[in-house]
Structure formats: structure tokens, C-alpha cells
Amino acid sequence: MVKDQExxxxxxxxxxxxxxxxxxxxxxxxxxxxxxxxxxxxxxxLDESNRSDDLGISITTYIGKKKSSISSSNLLDDNLNxxxxxxxxxxxxxxxxxxxxLPDKDLLAKEVKDLDLYDDTHIxxxxxxxxxxxxxxxxxxxxxxxxTESSFTQNKSNFILANSEGFCAGYKTSSFTASSVTVAKDxxxxxxxxxxxxxxxxxxxxxxxxxxKQAANQTIRKLSPKKIGSEKIAIIFDKRIAKGILSTxxxxxxxxxxxxxxxxxxxxxxxxxxxxxxxxxxxxxxxxGLGSRNFDSEGVKTDTLKLVDQGILKHYLIDTYNGKKLxxxxxxxxxxxxxxxxxNGNISFKDLLNSKSKSLYITETIGHGSNxxxxxxxxxxxxxxxxxxxxxxxxxxITIAGNFKDMFKNITLANDLDFKYAxxxxxxxxxxxVVAGK
Amino acid sequence: MSNFFEKSDLSRSEAxxxxxxxxxxxxxxxxxxxxxxxxxxxxxxxxxxxxxxxSDLGFGFRAISDEVVAYSHSNEISKNSLKQSSENLKSTxxxxxxxxxxxxxKSNKKYYENINPIEQKSLNEKIKILNEVNNxxxxxxxxxxxxxxxxxxxxxxxxIIRSGGETLTDVRPLIxxxxxxxxxxxxxxETGVYGVGGRQSYDSYLKDDNWKxxxxxxxxxxxxxxxxxxxxxxxxxxxxxxxxxxxxxHEAVGHGLEGDFNRKKTSxxxxxxxxxxxxxxxxxxxxxxxxxxxxxxxxxxxxxxxEKTVLIExxxxxxxxxxxxxxxxxxxxxxxxxxxxxxxxxxxxxxRNTMMLSGNQTQDEMIKAVDKGIxxxxxxxxxxxxxxxxxxxxxxxxxxxxxxxxxxPIKGATLIGDGPSILKEVSMVGNxxxxxxxxxxxxxxxxxxxxxxxxxxxxxxxxxVGGTKL
Numbered sequence: 001m002v003k004d005q006e007x008x009x010x011x012x013x014x015x016x017x018x019x020x021x022x023x024x025x026x027x028x029x030x031x032x033x034x035x036x037x038x039x040x041x042x043x044x045x046l047d048e049s050n051r052s053d054d055l056g057i058s059i060t061t062y063i064g065k066k067k068s069s070i071s072s073s074n075l076l077d078d079n080l081n082x083x084x085x086x087x088x089x090x091x092x093x094x095x096x097x098x099x100x101x102l103p104d105k106d107l108l109a110k111e112v113k114d115l116d117l118y119d120d121t122h123i124x125x126x127x128x129x130x131x132x133x134x135x136x137x138x139x140x141x142x143x144x145x146x147x148t149e150s151s152f153t154q155n156k157s158n159f160i161l162a163n164s165e166g167f168c169a170g171y172k173t174s175s176f177t178a179s180s181v182t183v184a185k186d187x188x189x190x191x192x193x194x195x196x197x198x199x200x201x202x203x204x205x206x207x208x209x210x211x212x213k214q215a216a217n218q219t220i221r222k223l224s225p226k227k228i229g230s231e232k233i234a235i236i237f238d239k240r241i242a243k244g245i246l247s248t249x250x251x252x253x254x255x256x257x258x259x260x261x262x263x264x265x266x267x268x269x270x271x272x273x274x275x276x277x278x279x280x281x282x283x284x285x286x287x288x289g290l291g292s293r294n295f296d297s298e299g300v301k302t303d304t305l306k307l308v309d310q311g312i313l314k315h316y317l318i319d320t321y322n323g324k325k326l327x328x329x330x331x332x333x334x335x336x337x338x339x340x341x342x343x344n345g346n347i348s349f350k351d352l353l354n355s356k357s358k359s360l361y362i363t364e365t366i367g368h369g370s371n372x373x374x375x376x377x378x379x380x381x382x383x384x385x386x387x388x389x390x391x392x393x394x395x396x397x398i399t400i401a402g403n404f405k406d407m408f409k410n411i412t413l414a415n416d417l418d419f420k421y422a423x424x425x426x427x428x429x430x431x432x433x434v435v436a437g438k
Numbered sequence: 439m440s441n442f443f444e445k446s447d448l449s450r451s452e453a454x455x456x457x458x459x460x461x462x463x464x465x466x467x468x469x470x471x472x473x474x475x476x477x478x479x480x481x482x483x484x485x486x487x488x489x490x491x492x493s494d495l496g497f498g499f500r501a502i503s504d505e506v507v508a509y510s511h512s513n514e515i516s517k518n519s520l521k522q523s524s525e526n527l528k529s530t531x532x533x534x535x536x537x538x539x540x541x542x543x544k545s546n547k548k549y550y551e552n553i554n555p556i557e558q559k560s561l562n563e564k565i566k567i568l569n570e571v572n573n574x575x576x577x578x579x580x581x582x583x584x585x586x587x588x589x590x591x592x593x594x595x596x597x598i599i600r601s602g603g604e605t606l607t608d609v610r611p612l613i614x615x616x617x618x619x620x621x622x623x624x625x626x627x628e629t630g631v632y633g634v635g636g637r638q639s640y641d642s643y644l645k646d647d648n649w650k651x652x653x654x655x656x657x658x659x660x661x662x663x664x665x666x667x668x669x670x671x672x673x674x675x676x677x678x679x680x681x682x683x684x685x686x687x688h689e690a691v692g693h694g695l696e697g698d699f700n701r702k703k704t705s706x707x708x709x710x711x712x713x714x715x716x717x718x719x720x721x722x723x724x725x726x727x728x729x730x731x732x733x734x735x736x737x738x739x740x741x742x743x744x745e746k747t748v749l750i751e752x753x754x755x756x757x758x759x760x761x762x763x764x765x766x767x768x769x770x771x772x773x774x775x776x777x778x779x780x781x782x783x784x785x786x787x788x789x790r791n792t793m794m795l796s797g798n799q800t801q802d803e804m805i806k807a808v809d810k811g812i813x814x815x816x817x818x819x820x821x822x823x824x825x826x827x828x829x830x831x832x833x834x835x836x837x838x839x840x841x842x843x844x845x846x847p848i849k850g851a852t853l854i855g856d857g858p859s860i861l862k863e864v865s866m867v868g869n870x871x872x873x874x875x876x877x878x879x880x881x882x883x884x885x886x887x888x889x890x891x892x893x894x895x896x897x898x899x900x901x902x903v904g905g906t907k908l
Contacts, residue, residue: 042505042702045505045506046506046530047505047506047507048506048507048508048509048784049506049507049508049509049526049530050508050509050510050784051509051510051511051523051526052510052511052512052782053511053512053513053514053519054513054782055513055514056513067489068489068490068491069488069489069490069491070490070491070492070493071490071491071492071493072492072493072494072495073493073494073495073496073513074493074494074495074513075513076445078445079493079495083491083493086491087491090489090491090561093561093562093565094486094489094561094565095485095486095565097485097486097487125529125530146703147702147703147704149702183704183825189826190704190706190825190826191825191826192704192823192824192825192826225826230671230672230908231908232908259483260482260483260584261583261584261620261622261627262584262620262627262629264627364823366821366822366823366828366829366830367819367820367821367830367831367832367852367854368818368819368821368832369830369832369850369852369904371850373620373627373628373629374626374627374628374849376849376850378669378832378850378851378852378904378905378906379830379852379904380821380828380829380830380852380854380904382823382826382828396826396828397828397854397855397856397902398854398902398904399671399830399851399852399853399854399902399903399904400904401669401671401851401852401904401905401906402906403906434671434905434906434907434908435671436671436672436854436902436903436904436905437672437673437902438672438673438902
């Protein structure tokens with residue numbers, strides 16, 4: 001069982017009290033506990049079970065404008081005494097930074113709304129096994145599938161965030177995640193693909209058979225890929241890849257990258273960075289949302305932000321430290337975005353596929369090829385050649401490249417947004433990118 | 439060495455009894471205890487931005503029956519917690535009928551000293567060096583707009599208790615020192631990153647103002663990139679420099695030769711044992727026994743002493759890297775490659791220091807042999823799809839080669855290739871093998887572990903370069 005609020009609060013207030021006694025002028029503490037149980041299957045048999053019970057505490061102490069932090073998984077008072085003493089001692093010896101401080105008191109969250117993020121249901125390992133049996137039987141029904149691996153995880157977490165200004169709040173969250181990874185083989189090739197579902201509530205999880213079938217189909221269609229020549233061509237990003245481009249956008253507007261001057265979007269607020277039709281929202285109060293929250297990791301309340309309005313950048317993602325440096329108020333984005341998404345475009349998925357006589361549909365990228373300093377983008381990719389709206393054949397061993405500054409202005413979105421992850425995008429087309437192949 | 443039972447209501451002999459009781463009739467398993475202390479001190483934007491310390495304590499209890507692994511971990515080293523874990527393992531492995539394998543090889547060799555690098559240098563001394571780094575770099579070049587430098591230090595104590603009470607221990611120091619600079623000139627920004635590290639004290643890497651050469655290298659890479667042109671797109675010849683570019687070996691063949699993927703037959707290499715997978719002259723080893731290297735280990739995370747494993751010898755595939763589980767199921771022995779990020783994770787077969795050995799050609803000869811291609815000197819990171827064998831890595835310093843001569847620097851680009859065939863495209867192997875500077879972390883199944891790589895310069899006949907210039 002995940003630890004209750006009372007236990008976490010007791011630890012938090014013990015730490016704040018001790019830090020004060022030892023000379024800290026301000027302090028904050030996060031205590032969390034997360035219990036998860038996973039069952040893994042491989043080729044229709046039990047492969048692994050894994051139970052984890054993780055406790056963690058992290059404490060930041062301030063002496064005036066000096067700051068230091070410690071973290072530990074050992075919550076025994078003996079250990080906390082040693083660590084907090086060390087933390088305060090280190091704080092004394094760390095140089096001042098004029099922007100160090102707790103958040104402004106009036107920005108802290110006043111109420112904790114129930115966002116429906118916790119499902120008390122407990123699913124026993126035997127029930128997980130039943131789900132995975134169904135999933136794997138569906139995933140392996142085609143004889144081209146030569147290996148299946150699947151997994152079911154139940155996670156229950158609880159946390160308390162408290163600071164010396166009197167803030168003290170936290171709440172339980174849950175998640176149920178199922179995934180299926182399949183390998184398919186023919187004479188010429190062996191390919192792998194996956195499907196996945198993660199929800200706050202067990203009853204909302206995708207059907208086991210559907211998930212398995214989906215994974216298998218996505219894998220089989222990749223068999224016998226070809227390599228194509230190098231050319232400039234329109235790229236269509238599957239939703240699971242398009243969301244990554246949105247995440248890169250989010251890191252480029254984080255106040256830390258902006259204040260350090262290491263982002264290609266520095267000084268771009270109120271400027272047009274996308275085409276007119278593009279809107280980006282970060283909405284923290286979606287019920288059962290995978291990224292939903294009441295406040296950020298400093299306790300600052302989080303309101304919905306329209307980050308991009310008709311192509312124009314409206315906000316950075318601001319925390320307390322970098323906000324003070326930029327002379328801006330925190331907008332509750334310490335630790336990043338909540339439920340981030342592109343609003344739907346106005347054409348259907350089918351029309352998007354049809355809009356060019358020839359395009360590439362990308363289902364997977366590999367490599368760490370996004371540079372937020374320069375905006376350069378270059379990654380390995382696999383996908384399909386699309387001609388006149390039809391998937392012609394699979395392709396691999398190519399790279400796609402461009403620069404986000406140009407790519408953002410050439411985005412067309414379909415109207416097929418759903419909320420499968422915390423960050424979501426409809427299917428996305430970008431024109432003018434370069435494919436390198438043969 | 440940590441005494442894990444000192445402050446616990448659980449005594450060592452009680453723990454041993456629970457372990458032996460849980461693992462009877464299992465094929466393998468152990469209790470893994472870990473206590474790690476780590477620090478991070480970061481200078482950024484002219485200020486000490488972060489000074490933090492972490493202390494992590496916990497256990498992971500594992501029971502294996504045939505192919506099935508049951509695992510349970512917790513932060514609380516107590517009677518209750520271990521008993522709960524034991525119940526959890528027993529309930530997964532309902533009817534076990536194996537024979538516990540007590541055999542584990544022994545060695546007295548140690549590849550690093552029992553030190554705590556964090557305590558060997560005071561906070562004030564570390565802060566002083568970081569400030570010196572910042573001042574040194576900013577006074578060297580007016581175009582410098584950002585300097586980031588950090589120290590990461592760690593001491594990890596592990597204890598492995600097997601059924602019957604056999605106990606194996608290791609204390610592992612690890613440090614890393616990194617410098618990153620950003621230059622801005624005529625509205626264009628570029629970065630350069632360099633670092634050093636390994637399993638010794640900070641001072642072993644910083645003595646004689648060696649930190650200055652780390653700064654110089656980061657600045658040099660950023661300066662080169664400031665002059666870079668768009669990279670070409672398409673298939674061409676590629677010369678790789680010595681040292682760190684060996685992450686090509688790590689991605690292209692290393693992961694594909696890990697035991698688990700081959701037992702499951704999901705690696706593109708699973709049916710190639712004993713066959714020719716590389717050009718003649720290509721020999722690749724994975725070595726955990728090099729003194730003080732980042733990827734070295736005295737024992738792995740199952741207690742097996744590490745070794746130097748020959749993976750590919752003169753082009754022929756000789757061995758996979760194995761942990762105990764995959765070795766038993768493939769009827770071979772562990773190569774001391776069983777590793778985990780920490781007690782929260784299960785053991786997987788992983789790389790240590792992966793190295794291509796020297797041949798007898800020179801880098802000059804390679805450059806001269808290329809009409810049109812690129813010369814890649816430094817890399818960011820890489821990734822591989824084990825099943826299709828396709829892998830990528832990202833250049834952070836590269837030049838075009840035109841008619842046998844090194845030309846202009848080119849912008850960072852991704853290179854993509856096919857693991858099982860790339861080593862057959864190696865047409866020259868240099869005589870200049872070099873180890874990397876000690877900064878690599880390898881990710882697999884969500885677990886990061888420190889690794890090393892090494893290689894001489896090599897010429898690859900054909901790879902796809904992912905630039906923007908057609």
C-alpha cells in the first residue's frame with residue numbers, strides 16, 4: 001500500500017522544522033512514495049514479475065540568497081538528521097545567487113481540486129496475467145509474428161510538497177499501463193513495433209485484444225522495407241512522433257533555456273513562429289489527464305496557457321528562479337508542461353494523406369537529433385512511402401533533416417487529436433524537409 | 439564498506455535465512471544491497487547554480503525459476519520489508535522445482551581503489567575550480583556567451599548475498615567533469631562539449647591544470663562548428679576518428695551481441711555465431727578489467743568477476759555478452775556482463791568498455807583514399823533498433839573530404855547504417871587506437887550504466903549521412 005498523507009506530512013514538517021533549527025532562513029521539501037507492480041509476458045508465458053516500493057525525499061535549504069539541496073531514499077530520522085545538517089552546511093559554503101528564492105506567496109496554489117487522478121482499484125497479478133494472455137494470443141495470431149513481449153503495470157503514488165512559507169499539499173495519483181512489443185519476420189527482414197495504453201483509471205484501459213492486434217499489424221506492415229533515394233519531400237509524422245516535435249518546442253521555450261540564451265526561440269514572444277492555423281495549449285485541469293496537476297513542483301498554481309495563438313508565441317514556460325532572472329512571474333511550469341497539445345487542424349487524416357501525390361509517413365525515429373540552440377533537426381527514420389493517399393511500401397535506413405524554424409512554419413495538422421499521452425499532437429505534415437537515403 | 443544491517447531490526451543471519459528459504463528450488467537469485475552517495479556541483483551562467491547531494495539506500499531481491507524472473511525492491515531494509523518481498527517472489531513462482539546453482543567464479547583482482555571521491559576534495563575547492571573554468575574560458579574568446587561546468591561524484595557500495603550465505607562485495611568510485619560552451623557570432627550560435635572521468639579521485643583528472651585542456655577542447659569544438667556549412671545528404675564514404683567515435687561499435691554491433699536479445703532471437707545477430715560479420719582485420723572486445731576506466735567493474739552486479747570478452751575476432755563472431763540467466767539458458771557461462779543501474783532494476787547483460795583493436799593503417803591513408811565523403815571526429819549520442827539492426831549516431835564535429843583532403847567543417851548530422859553489414863564495409867583499420875575520455879552512459883530498457891568505448895581510425899565504404907544539402 002502506498003503511504004498515506006499523514007505519514008508524508010509528518011516527515012515533511014520534521015524536515016522543515018529541523019532545517020529552520022539548524023539555521024536555514026527558508027526551505028522546501030518534497031516527500032513521495034510510489035508503489036508499482038508489473039507483470040511481463042514473453043511468447044504467451046510469464047517472464048517476469050516486479051514489485052517496487054520507492055520512497056524519496058528531497059530538501060532544499062536557503063540561507064538568504066544561498067541555496068543547496070539534498071535527496072535520499074532513506075527516510076529514517078537518523079539519516080535525515082545527518083543529511084539536513086550537511087545540506088545547511090553546504091548552503092553556507094555555496095556562493096549567493098540574487099535570484100534564489102521560494103516562489104512568491106501570492107502565486108502559490110490556494111486550493112487542491114479533485115482532478116480525478118486516483119483510482120483505488122487494485123488489480124491482482126492473476127488478473128494482469130489474464131489480460132496479457134488475451135493480448136499475446138491476439139498479437140501472435142499471424143504466423144509472421146515470431147516474438148511477443150508484453151507488460152502490465154499498476155502504479156500508485158502519493159506525495160507532499162511543503163515549504164517554510166506554510167504551503168503544504170499533495171495528492172494520490174494512479175496509472176495502469178499495458179504495452180505490447182512484437183517482432184515479425186519474413187525471408188528478407190526482421191522488424192519490431194509496439195502499441196501501448198496508459199490511463200489513470202483501470203476501466204479506461206484499451207482492450208487487451210485490440211492492443212495486441214494493433215501491435216502485430218503495425219509490425220507486419222514494416223516487413224521487407226526498401227531504402228529510397230535522397231530528396232526533398234513532404235513528411236507526414238504519425239501522432240506518436242509528432243508529439244516529440246511538440247516536446248522539443250516545449251524545451252525551447254523553457255525559461256531556463258531562454259534565460260541562458262541557449263534556445264532558438266529566445267526573444268520570440270509575440271512573434272509568429274508557426275503558420276496562422278496553429279494553436280498550442282497547455283491545460284492542467286483535464287479530468288483524468290495523464291499530465292494533470294494542481295500546482296507545479298514549487299507549489300505555484302497552474303492555469304491553462306495558450307502558448308501559441310494563431311501561430312504567435314504568447315508565453316514561455318516559467319519557474320521562479322528563471323522568472324526572476326527574466327523579470328517575469330512564474331506561470332507554474334517548474335518541471336515542465338502539464339497536458340500539452342496542438343489544437344486540431346481542419347482537414348481529416350485521409351485528406352492529409354491525399355494532399356500530396358507523394359510523401360513519407362514516419363512511424364519511428366531514432367537518435368538524439370534535436371538541437372534547441374540552433375534549431376537543427378536530423379534523425380534516423382522508418383515509415384512508409386505514400387502515393388496518392390495510399391501506403392505503397394515500408395522504408396527504412398533513411399534520415400530526415402531540417403531546421404525547426406522552417407519546419408514550424410510549414411506544419412499542417414489533421415483533425416485527429418486524442419489524449420493518449422501527456423503531450424499530444426494530431427497527425428502532422430511538414431513540407432520542405434530533406435530525406436537522405438541511397 | 440557499508441554495514442547494511444547496522445541500523446536495521448533485521449540481522450544478517452535472519453536475512454540469510456529468508457534468502458535461503460525463498461530461493462530453495464529456484465535456479466538462481468540473490469539479495470542485492472546498495473548504498474550510494476553522489477554529488478553534483480554545477481556552474482552555469484556565471485554562477486554556482488546547483489550544489490546537491492544524494493544518498494540512496496535499498497535492496498533488490500531476485501528469484502529465478504527457469505526463464506521466469508521475480509523481482510521486488512524496497513528502500514526499507516527491515517524484517518517486514520524483506521519478508522514482504524519474499525512473499526511476493528514466492529507468489530509469482532508458485533511451483534518451482536529447480537536446483538540452485540551455487541557456482542560463482544572467484545578472483546582477487548581489483549580494478550579501482552576503495553575511495554570516496556566526494557570526500558577527497560572539499561566543496562570550496564570544487565567551487566574554486568568551477569569559477570576558474572568560467573573565468574578562463576570567458577577571457578579566452580569574446581564570442582563566448584555561455585559556460586556550463588560541473589562535477590559529478592559518486593561512491594556506490596554493493597553487497598550480494600546468495601542462497602547459503604555466500605557474500606560478495608564491491609565499492610565503486612566514479613567521477614565526471616564536464617565543460618560546455620556556447621559561442622555566438624553574427625547571430626549564429628553553436629556549442630561545444632567535452633568532459634573527462636573514470637573510477638579515480640577528481641584530482642587524478644584535474645592535476646597540472648588538466649582542466650584547462652578540457653576547456654580548450656570544448657571551445658575548439660564550438661569554434662569549429664561556428665564555421666560549419668550544411669552537411670551533405672546521401673550515401674558516401676566515412677572516415678571515423680579514433681576514441682569516442684567508437685560509439686558506432688557500441689550501437690552498431692555491441693547491443694546486438696548482448697545475450698538476452700540473442701536468446702530471444704530478436705537480435706539481427708542471433709543466427710550468425712561463428713560466421714563472418716566484419717571485414718578481416720576487425721577485432722572487437724568488451725573488457726571490464728582495465729584499471730580505473732568508467733566501464734570497468736571488479737565484479738558485475740551478480741558477483742561474477744569481469745573479464746575481457748572477445749566478441750569478434752578477425753571478422754568472425756566469437757561470443758555474446760552474458761549474465762547468469764541468459765548464460766544458463768544458452769548453455770554457456772556468464773562473461774561478467776550482468777549489470778543494473780541500481781537496486782531498483784533487474785540485471786541485464788550489458789557492455790563495459792567496448793573496443794575495436796588497432797590495425798596497421800594510418801588516418802592519412804584513409805583520408806587520401808576518399809574522393810567524396812566525411813571525416814567524423816566527435817559524436818553526441820547514438821541509438822539502435824536491435825531487431826532491424828539499423829543504428830544512428832549524431833556527429834558533433836565533422837568535416838567534408840574532397841579529393842583526398844579534409845575540407846570545411848559541416849553541421850551536426852545524423853549518420854545511419856545497418857549493424858550486421860556495416861563492419862563488412864570497413865576497408866581500413868588504423869594503428870591509432872584510443873580510449874574515450876570517460877564520459878559515456880549507455881541506456882537499455884530504461885536503465886543507464888557507465889560504459890567506455892575505444893577504437894582506432896577506420897574507413898567505412900558507405901554510410902548514409904543525414905544532412906540537408908542534396
